[in-house]
Structures are given as C-alpha cells and as structure tokens.
Amino acid sequence: MKPPVEGWIRVTSREPVPMPDAAGEGIAETLWVDVPAWKDPKTGQIFLDGEASDKLDAVKARYLGILAPSQLRDLRAAIGVSQKGMAELLQLGEKSWTRWESGSERPSRSMNVLLCAVYDGKLDVNYLRSLADPSLRSQFKRWSPAVILDAPSYLEADNYTGSPYASETLAA
C-alpha cells in the first residue's frame, strides 16, 4: 500500500475509543483497539487514515448497538421500499437514509432505537406507514398508552450479561 506521504511506514497502533454514557456527554468506558496506522520515522508521529477510522467507528457502533450499513440495507430490502420510500416511512430526508446506508454518516442513538425496533420485528411497519400517511392514521386511535411491559426472555436477569462486546473481543 502506498503511503500518503513518502517515507511513512505502516505500523499497528493501539488507539482509545471512548464510549459515551447514556446522556452522551460523559465517557462510560474506554476501549483500546489495534488499528493499521502510518508512522513518520523522522518524528515518530502516528497518523490514521480511512482504514483506521472505519475500524474505530465500527467498534463504537457495535458497542452502542447502532445498526451497521449492511443491516440498514437488509432492513430496507425486507420492507421492500426504495431509499426514498424508507426516508418517507421514517419521516426524514432521503439524503440522511442514503448516507446511513453508505456508512458515511450514522443515525442518532434515538433514531437507532426506532430502527432496532423495526429490525427486530418489534414494531409493525404498517404502524409506521400510518404515522407517515395522514389518511391511514385513524386506524390507530390514541386513547391511552398501550405499552408492553412484559420483559422478553433476552432481558431476564439470568440471561442478560450486559454488552455482548467485551473489550477483549473488540480489541482483537
């Protein structure tokens, strides 16, 4: 691989990936990840390129449970709509959805909650359609909250072990 600057050499560098807390303002924990990097032999300075960036961002996305671009493409294919159709369903700009699918940008954590609910089959796509289309909205009357509070098995104490992505796994 040709270095971006002549004389730089390829090395592996262990870099920190601070994970945000629930509020998104502080750091819950920091994972360390080995990434390919460039080193300037003259100064010893380490430089990161796109490959490193992709790896660091993927670790963070997995830790936060943010759907990967491939999962977003699978989700849209399962629903059977175009990128424009998906954007309309979620009531967002088409460019946003396109950028999420390409991986050039990421959905917010709150949007990701919604996407996960659809991806995991917990949220009816027709319900989303009704929210996006006023003519369908009367099918769902809001007299009172109708939340489901029964904990599914994957959240029961005996089964839940926290994040499936331990630091050791991510750093490997």
Place this chain on the structure above:
Amino acid sequence: MNSSSTNEALIPSVWRESVVRILLSGDTNSIIRTNTADSDWRHACPDAWPYQRHQAMAEALEQEGGTGRHITDMDPPCDAYEFWFNFERRKFLGKIGLLPNGNIIIIFSSHIPRKGDQL
C-alpha cells in the same frame, strides 16, 4: 513537528475551498489525522462521529472572512492553518495541513482550547 507561525489573518479562499471539498467528500482516505487529534476529539465528544468534526470544520472554513494562523515549516511539508471551529456550542481549535498534491489533508489538531491556545 517543527513549525512556526504567523499572526492571525484571512485564510486564502483557494486553501479554504480545497480543504472544505476534501472535508465534505466523505473520502476518509483523503483525510489523514494524527492519532492525538483523533483521540482529543473522541474524548471531547464521545457521542459524536469524526464526520461531524469534518462538517463542523468545513462550516467554519466556508465562512467568508474566516481567519486563522498560517503555520509554516510543517512536518510533513504542507500548507497549514490553525483556526477556531464550533461543535455543539463548544469552541475547538483545529489545525489542518493541505499536502502539496492538493488532494489530501492532515488534521493535526482538533481539541477544546488549552491554556495559552490562541490564534
């Protein structure tokens, strides 16, 4: 990195346009960062993604009359400027170098101001 600087001045539009184009291209291989600049950003904004830094930097550089400090004698050789940019109502110091080929930038700094930081 051996470097020296001049006083704060208008950043040339040619430089700004080239850098903004690369920042917004989404081509992460054209945007090289020092690991310290990357770490500083990730610690300051743990909930944000690097592309948001690039958008914030581009937004600052797109402004007409944007000022910064020209940094000379950079290693590796590049045309570099230091400038302020904002992200989520916070002020950051950025330092970017444009390599001579005009197609790659190096982000040398992206951190919240430290004692003594000024343009």
